[in-house]
Amino acid sequence: MANPQMVMYDEEFKLINGVIEKLLRESNSKVIFLVDKNGQLISGVGDTERFDTTSLASLTAGNIAATGGLAKLIGEKEFSILFHEGEKDNLHISIVGGRVILVVLFDSRSSLGLVRLRVKKASEELTAIFGRLMQKAEEKEKSGDSDFPFAEITDDDIDNLFR
Amino acid sequence: MSFINYASREINCKIVYYGPGLCGKTTNLQYVYQKTAPEAKGKMISLATETERTLFFDFLPLALGEIRGFKTRFHLYTVPGQVFYDASRKLILKGVDGVVFVADSQEERMDANIESIENLRINLQEQGYDLDKLPYVVQYNKRDLPSVVPVEELRRELNFTGVPDFEACATTGEGVFETLKAIAKLILIDLKKGK
Numbered sequence: 001m002a003n004p005q006m007v008m009y010d011e012e013f014k015l016i017n018g019v020i021e022k023l024l025r026e027s028n029s030k031v032i033f034l035v036d037k038n039g040q041l042i043s044g045v046g047d048t049e050r051f052d053t054t055s056l057a058s059l060t061a062g063n064i065a066a067t068g069g070l071a072k073l074i075g076e077k078e079f080s081i082l083f084h085e086g087e088k089d090n091l092h093i094s095i096v097g098g099r100v101i102l103v104v105l106f107d108s109r110s111s112l113g114l115v116r117l118r119v120k121k122a123s124e125e126l127t128a129i130f131g132r133l134m135q136k137a138e139e140k141e142k143s144g145d146s147d148f149p150f151a152e153i154t155d156d157d158i159d160n161l162f163r
Numbered sequence: 164m165s166f167i168n169y170a171s172r173e174i175n176c177k178i179v180y181y182g183p184g185l186c187g188k189t190t191n192l193q194y195v196y197q198k199t200a201p202e203a204k205g206k207m208i209s210l211a212t213e214t215e216r217t218l219f220f221d222f223l224p225l226a227l228g229e230i231r232g233f234k235t236r237f238h239l240y241t242v243p244g245q246v247f248y249d250a251s252r253k254l255i256l257k258g259v260d261g262v263v264f265v266a267d268s269q270e271e272r273m274d275a276n277i278e279s280i281e282n283l284r285i286n287l288q289e290q291g292y293d294l295d296k297l298p299y300v301v302q303y304n305k306r307d308l309p310s311v312v313p314v315e316e317l318r319r320e321l322n323f324t325g326v327p328d329f330e331a332c333a334t335t336g337e338g339v340f341e342t343l344k345a346i347a348k349l350i351l352i353d354l355k356k357g358k
Contacts, residue, residue, distance in 0.1 A: 005166075012170075
């Protein structure tokens with residue numbers, strides 16, 4: 001299948017949050033989100049309370065998918081960086097490791113140059129972590145050592161969701 | 164593909180409502196939105212034209228509850244049904260966990276239904292999916308209208324693989340939750356198999 005299932009474990013989750021928290025400080029930005037290309041929010045740091053993070057994740061993924069479609073039309077593989085400039089706040093959106101989207105929201109206290117510089121560094125670290133994460137998930141699947149929570153799910157469990 | 168987060172104990176799945184233009188995909192989502200408790204739903208987003216035709220997608224996040232200590236979230240998407248939005252439709256199918264095909268039961272829309280279902284199959288193939296292996300249900304919508312095709316005939320034309328199917332009237336909500344429950348259940352059963 002085109003994209004294997006995305007799985008997140010505690011250990012990597014902490015590492016990832018460490019990287020984006022550092023990026024938040026060093027780039028002087030307001031909020032940072034990591035979103036799966038399918039539109040699911042992976043993590044967010046900073047002033048996340050102010051935002052509808054689920055909608056933000058879905059629209060970001062739609063945005064990346066649409067610009068990716070545009071890229072293919074003109075013979076590019078993808079546009080790996082998008083920048084949206086607003087009156088006060090700006091969005092820097094980039095693709096990390098081919099499948100995760102990094103969204104940085106910043107205002108005039110930072111600058112596009114600074115954000116680009118710091119994002120580049122953080123992207124390398126995130127790519128390595130996500131690479132390990134995928135490998136770990138694959139290994140677990142192969143060895144059958146799955147602590148998959150749904151393996152023992154019953155019909156009743158499912159029905160209960162809809163009561 | 165579903166996203167399992169062991170750190171926040173969440174599981175996220177993506178459901179796509181597919182079908183010809185004006186068959187009632189957005190209306191399905193609107194009904195679900197209206198009838199869901201505020202704490203279980205997020206904001207519904209509609210990227211539509213000025214005449215309220217879907218331009219890119221509608222999006223509705225639902226949190227259904229917990230299974231074995233994991234929060235179960237479903238993200239509902241619709242595609243733009245009009246034929247010329249095919250490039251956008253393909254994008255929305257990315258990472259899909261389950262598909263609802265919404266058919267327009269009116270006789271004059273039969274050709275549009277058939278064209279749309281073939282388009283679904285082709286677009287899924289392009290993404291590396293096989294409709295016959297994906298959680299998939301069919302909804303025969305607009306059963307309240309006068310010129311509807313009998314269900315047996317719709318079934319023969321649109322559901323020859325015999326997946327679960329439902330009669331519906333999305334404007335009044337009849338059949339809407341039955342359809343959603345069925346696809347959610349198929350997705351969870353599929354997850355249980357641990358693809």
